[in-house]
Amino acid sequence: MLSTMNTVELSQYGRRSTVPSPVARMMSAFSSGFRDGVDINLGVGYVNEATIPTARVLEATAEVLTAPDRFxxxxxxxxxxxxxxxxxxxxxxxxxxxxxxxxxxxxxxxxxxxxxxxxxxxxxxxxxxxxxxxxxxxxxxxxxxxxxxxxxxxxxxxxxxxxxxxxxxxxxxxxxxxxxxxxxxxxxxxxxxxxxxxxxxxxxxxxxxxxxxxxxxxxxxxxxxxxxxxxxxxxxxxxxxxxxxxxxxxxxxxxxxxxxxxxxxxxxxxxxxxxxxxxxxxxxxxxxxxxxxxxxxxxxxxxxxxxxxxxxVAEQVRAVNAGYRERALRAGEAIDTLLGDVLERRTGGQAGFYYYLTFRDVQTHDQSPLFRFLSRTTGDPAVDGPAENLKPRVVYIPGEICVDPGGRLVEIGKRQMRLSYGYEDPARVAEGLRLIREGVQYARH
Ligand SMILES: Cc1ncc(COP(=O)(O)O)c(C=O)c1O
Structure with missing residues (x-):
């Protein structure tokens, strides 16, 4: 049996690192039970898999291992x-x-x-x-x-x-x-x-x-x-x-x-x-x-x-950007259609792969009804679905995590969220937004 005595003396950084960050906790809670094709991940900063030039990476690998004069x-x-x-x-x-x-x-x-x-x-x-x-x-x-x-x-x-x-x-x-x-x-x-x-x-x-x-x-x-x-x-x-x-x-x-x-x-x-x-x-x-x-x-x-x-690189950058442009436009339209009336502000969609939404009066933090609805943790089986087969969940990054906890944005941060349109296909992003809309209705009642 290993002793469970915990006497390792850590630096201040070490001590602070023993506790996973809020976002690491949230992400691991989701990823442990994440169901591909069912749950919708609008939270991760992953790039779109289709932008990764796999065949070219394979070619480059062969080149690198067989050109000792260059590499x-x-x-x-x-x-x-x-x-x-x-x-x-x-x-x-x-x-x-x-x-x-x-x-x-x-x-x-x-x-x-x-x-x-x-x-x-x-x-x-x-x-x-x-x-x-x-x-x-x-x-x-x-x-x-x-x-x-x-x-x-x-x-x-x-x-x-x-x-x-x-x-x-x-x-x-x-x-x-x-x-x-x-x-x-x-x-x-x-x-x-x-x-x-x-x-x-x-x-x-x-x-x-x-x-x-x-x-x-x-x-x-x-x-x-x-x-x-x-x-x-x-x-x-x-x-x-x-x-x-x-x-x-x-x-x-x-x-x-x-x-x-x-x-x-x-x-x-x-x-x-x-x-x-x-x-x-x-x-x-x-x-x-x-x-x-x-x-x-x-x-x-x-x-x-x-x-x-x-x-x-030049062609790769062009192709990747063309892909994200298309996704940004489709996600932007879906946001306007499904959430336009409940949003105070929307930024992003011009570079990278995020939109950042500010809701007028709906809270987004991890204790909020919206978050519980989308993570299927309301405790109401009619909303969450049966425990062994929960309804689709939607992951996003709550604004609360993104703002300075001692700063001026604390209150507004509780009504904000970061959504990624990079990872999921546009149809799944739109489906995620439909579920967010349902969640907004749930939260308002
Ligand atoms: C603002 C910013 N800086 C740095 C990084 C990390 O980049 P890298 O993958 O090169 O470590 C990210 C990743 O998402 C980022 O959003």
């Missing part, structure tokens, strides 16, 4: 900053497609580094090499990273957004209000297509945040970096929106550390994320932290990613 030792250990072919392919991709208006000149003097496992590991490394303090970001916020930061002991300063991105006037006011405590600010975290709201941060708004960081850096006598997370920016599919400029083009002071990923445009399972940033102690510490956790991203997967980028 050196793909099944051996790799270097901490990433594989040379991948770093070169990323540069070519940015220049050839003028991603965010970036030119050769913007990349000069900047490094590309590959994270251990996606953008996630780079964001973690940033939090790892900084002393805990204050991180400034938009609100609603990317709840997964926010949860990491809190466990690492960081405080979040959350700035509300409008249709241009996180507000610059509120940022100024909050920095002012902080007074001397502004010295606790470690970095700004700017997500350029918001997860959860889908709001696209405009060039002007990015520039305003970078300028605020520059002025704060001057005031504090040290650099306050801006970590720009452009995870969904390659998925800008609304033809009426002009792609915003990359933070790299707006940064004369070496404050911008731009984080990108191949998860959304190629495949999350490759786990390829990268950062483009000026060389220096901060970047070197991020590289070392990545290396400490696992040396490098898989050299084989990096080589495959390099081959995929060089051969197919």
């Amino acid at each position: 050196r030792q793909p099944l051996n250990y790799g270097g901490p900053t990433g594989s040379l072919p991948l770093k070169a392919a990323i540069r070519r991709y940015w220049i050839a497609n003028a991603v965010g208006g970036v030119t050769e000149a913007h990349l000069e003097g900047r490094q590309v580094i590959i994270g251990l496992s996606g953008a996630t590991s780079l964001l973690f490394a940033v939090a790892q090499v900084m002393e805990p303090g204050i991180v400034v970001m938009g609100d609603p916020m990317y709840y997964i990273y926010t949860n990491v930061l809190r466990r690492r002991g960081f405080e979040i300063l959350a700035i509300g957004e409008d249709d241009q991105g996180p507000r610059a006037d509120l940022l100024e006011a909050e920095l002012e209000r902080l007074g001397e405590r502004a010295a606790m600010i470690r970095y700004f975290y700017l997500v350029t297509v918001s997860n959860p709201t889908g709001t696209i941060c405009t060039t002007a708004r990015k520039a305003a945040w970078i300028d605020a960081a520059r002025r704060l850096s001057q005031r504090l006598g040290r650099q306050v970096p801006v970590i720009v997370d452009r995870a969904y920016e390659d998925l800008l599919h609304d033809p009426d929106v002009r792609p915003p400029a990359s933070g790299l083009t707006l940064d004369g002071d070496g404050l911008v550390y731009e984080v990108s990923t191949l998860s959304k445009i190629v495949a999350p399972g490759l786990r390829i994320g990268y950062m483009i940033a000026p060389d220096g102690p901060f970047l070197r510490a991020i590289v070392q932290a990545s290396s400490d956790m696992g040396f490098s991203a898989s050299p084989a997967l990096q080589s495959m990613a390099a081959s995929l980028l060089d051969r197919h």
Whole structure:
């Protein structure tokens, strides 16, 4: 028999990590009993399976394993900053497609580094090499990273957004209000297509945040970096929106550390994320932290990613975006038809694969009648169906999880939800929305 004595002494981060985050709890509750073809998942951030170029991945695998002159030792250990072919392919991709208006000149003097496992590991490394303090970001916020930061002991300063991105006037006011405590600010975290709201941060708004960081850096006598997370920016599919400029083009002071990923445009399972940033102690510490956790991203997967980028990226990005455009339009129409009269606001649908809904008077949090209806936990068999064969369930992300718990959006967050149109087929998304409509009626009575 193993002893159940639990005397392992954990760090503060370790202690905080023993309790799964609210969203991890919710997701595991759903996924444990998730019934494919019955339950409808509008909650996960999974990409659409049909966008993943499986046949090309297979080709790239064969190429990587049989071209030792181009891909050196793909099944051996790799270097901490990433594989040379991948770093070169990323540069070519940015220049050839003028991603965010970036030119050769913007990349000069900047490094590309590959994270251990996606953008996630780079964001973690940033939090790892900084002393805990204050991180400034938009609100609603990317709840997964926010949860990491809190466990690492960081405080979040959350700035509300409008249709241009996180507000610059509120940022100024909050920095002012902080007074001397502004010295606790470690970095700004700017997500350029918001997860959860889908709001696209405009060039002007990015520039305003970078300028605020520059002025704060001057005031504090040290650099306050801006970590720009452009995870969904390659998925800008609304033809009426002009792609915003990359933070790299707006940064004369070496404050911008731009984080990108191949998860959304190629495949999350490759786990390829990268950062483009000026060389220096901060970047070197991020590289070392990545290396400490696992040396490098898989050299084989990096080589495959390099081959995929060089051969197919432009066409892949076009195809993926065409698919999401179609889905966004269909989901948007279904939302308007089925929920238009009960919504106060709807954002998203122009980039990435989320809509963010604000209901006028219906609560969405995990104790609400709507949530219980959709998770079939009302306790009423007429609503839930028989215990052994529950009626279809619908998963969504409650707004409550996405907003700063101490911030101004707490109340409105209880009437908001993030819906993904990425994962389920459009017909299933529409079916999910019909069930949400039924749930709204149930909640109102
Ligand atoms: C805003 C944001 N940043 C980063 C990531 C993680 O990207 P990766 O798969 O490269 O770790 C996500 C994933 O959904 C995201 O939404």
